[in-house]
Amino acid sequence: MSGSGSAANPYVVSSDVPCADVRDCLSAGPGIAFDTVTGQISARLSGQAGNNLVTRPDGLFVPTTAGTVSTGCGLTGSGAASSPVRANTGTWPYACSVDTEGTVIACGTDGRLRGEPRAVSSFLAFSEERTYPDVVMTTASVAVFDTYSVTVTNPSTCRPALVMTEQEVDVWMVLPAGAGGATGFDGDETFYIRNTGTSTMTSVHSQATKFLSRGMLAPGASVAVSFGAAAGRGSGGAYYYRCNFILRTFLLAL
Template identity: 35%
Template structure:
């Protein structure tokens, strides 16, 4: 007796006129779907194996199965619909791209253009905006007739201005202007000097025969300071005097400190 096992088919009685024929019997094809592909058929000529994509029916899904294959749907003719800031329909001849203007400057984009960034909400953002702020302080103080020191660069008063960089991203440049104006009383054959720090800014000499009162002029210095991102900087102003002779006195001091703070 001959018994056929799995995958084997036995025919015939074993006689010369009806010999035993052993042939392979195709086993059933086992198929399994995935989350994206549905399989069907037995893999035979009569029932060939086929696969079809499984498309998520959730609203907003732009993927569709067209006559020529998978396409992105949603626009005219199954292409992408674009809005503000984008152009193109997603086709080979018109790919989706950022809508830009022609560069109007003599320098190149590569050398001078800023960046564009995506924030936490998925919104496009440009470079930080330019910030310009101003800080200032000033004073006007009268004195009883006070002798001008005979030495050099003697500090009479110290003033200051606190400058804050409101830009937390970039260093700021502060254009600082300081001014002083000292009123002197100069008897005959007297002299007096006033300055900013160790820099003499006013120098008066009375060569006449009578007293000169309210002798003064306004003087100014300007310079640059750098303030770190989000930081503060205190700018001092030391008002100095010296070379007082012949009974010279001062009676008034006017001063100011101004700053234009720029971050670009």
């Protein structure tokens, strides 16, 4: 205590408490470090794996790119600058370029990654037997006398389809002695026979087949596929009376 107690010199009480006298009153808790020897108070950083909090001269700092994530199937990396998250891809094993021949991966409206549409194929078989009233065969080259047609539809709503057909025509003839006749597809003669005997040949026929590419069909589109049965080069009263049509279609949307 100092001073005389007068207005000009009042009493002054002063107290000097050393830091060591108050250190016992301080304690550390979660996130706080306290050194009882030096009296320094600081932040306590967790040593657990994945913690990116650091101490900088101006305070505590969390790098914006340092947050880590847990990855599962198809992903690698932790999200740290040294380990970015990326797709767990394989090695392109083909001679062609992945840039030009690689397929597309897109994000669906449900947030899932989706690949390109699945390949779709279709196989259909059609057949019909038609009879005629003993039609005398023309002496000219084979010409179409009846046409068979069906409609096919691309089963894929995403991809164009390659249309291929296997078609068969089987024309039944009657050939009196010395008669001859030919049959075929459209204007293409595929079978000719002449009766060199002395009696009538009945139920003469030969089943011809063609396999053709019909080109590409747009996604979900339909097209009529048809072919004609032909007859000609008739002689000696040859005639036909029946035809069997068979059509098989192959549609490949790859």
